[in-house]
Amino acid sequence: GESVGLHLPTLSVQEGDNSIINCAYSNSASDYFIWYKQESGKGPQFIIDIRSNMDKRQGQRVTVLLNKTVKHLSLQIAATQPGDSAVYFCAEPREGGNKLTFGTGTQLKVEL
């Protein structure tokens, strides 16, 4: 079946550095993606989304890049802070947006 969100399991960065979390998907018809952040003891929290008619979208300290040619998207976090430590998931809403399909997630660890 089609998959979304093939992640590297762990990423360690130094505080202040930029973080890049990657995600691959297999369905070329996928047209909308969401990045979620899950902190310990909390549920996933929406960070930023991107539609397939865009290559890049920026938020506060975060940027999502979408490369439809290679079916890859990334989440870039500028000046990573300890509070950014969490598991990050890319997800795709399916079935009219009601069925979120998540990847396995990347654990971001920020080293002081």
Added chain:
Amino acid sequence: EAGVTQFPSHSVIEKGQTVTLRCDPISGHDNLYWYRRVMGKEIKFLLHFVKESKQDESGMPNNRFLAERTGGTYSTLKVQPAELEDSGVYFCASRPDRDNEQFFGPGTRLTVL
């Protein structure tokens, strides 16, 4: 405004026992979802309610799982009898009709021994 709440936060039971998880969505959200994350794996969709009706239960693993949303407010997810592979974190999310964003609760960590 209160977010999505779930109860209990943790549950440890023995194989063969019954457990009921509860989710209180954000007030006024007609859409309610259950998801599950088994250790180290992806978060998987279980089912979707619109008010009190099951819209999509394609993700429910088997008939040991029963979800209800009587009255269209809070929802319960019962596992009976629990098996070892049911261990994981169960998330509930809710969404208003006119918004795409699903708001997640903190999850219930279920451990079946």
